Each structure stands twice: as structure tokens, then as C-alpha cells.
Amino acid sequence: MGAFSVFHWLIVVVCIVNVFALWRLLPRSGIPNWVGILGIFPPFAFILLWIVSFKKWPSNV
Template identity: 50%
Template sequence: MGGVSVWHLLILLVFVVNVVAFWRLLPQAGISKYLSILAFFPPVAVIFLWVIAFRTEPLKQG
């Protein structure tokens, strides 16, 4: 009864890739990389993108 389907694994993979992307992007925006774990929740990921998009200073390189 039930079990993990391929679709569940695919959705989980998308969320994990999202967190890894924010793990690398947030420090360049001057935000702690540990907050990227919150990007597992889609509304928080949208907020992070909004904050990064409307920053007045450029992203740090490297």
C-alpha cells in the first residue's frame, strides 16, 4: 500500500537542487548560506529570489 514513486523522487530532487543553488548564491548576496535550507519551502525561495533581484549593491564575485 503506497510507497515512493518516481514522481516523488523527482520532486524531491528538484527541491534539493533548489537548496544547493541557493547555498551557493546567497553568500554572494551577503546572506548566510545556512538560510538556504529554508529554500526547501517554495514561498521562501520566491522571497529569496525577490531579495536578490532588488538588491542595490552588486553580487560579490568568487
């Protein structure tokens, strides 16, 4: 077992960016931001994006 390769670091960076994006996006749709941590796991990230895309957003008009 060696050190992390570039591919492993790329996966870590993508997970961090995904969690950060969900952390900022979810409160705007009425979901607590701590749920964004589930974005580390791809099935949960897909489900969260599905929920956010079809949820009724509050109008700011």
C-alpha cells in the same frame, strides 16, 4: 500507502537542487548561506529569489 513514485522523487531532487543553488548564491549577495535551507519551502524560495534579484550586488570591477 505505497513507496515513493517517480513524481515524489522528482520533487525531492528539485528541492535538493534548489537548496544547493541558494546555498551557493546567497553568500555572494551578502546573505548567510544557511538561509538557503528555507528554499525547501516554495514560498520562502520565491521570497529569497525576489530579495536576491533586487539586492544591490557588490561590484567586482
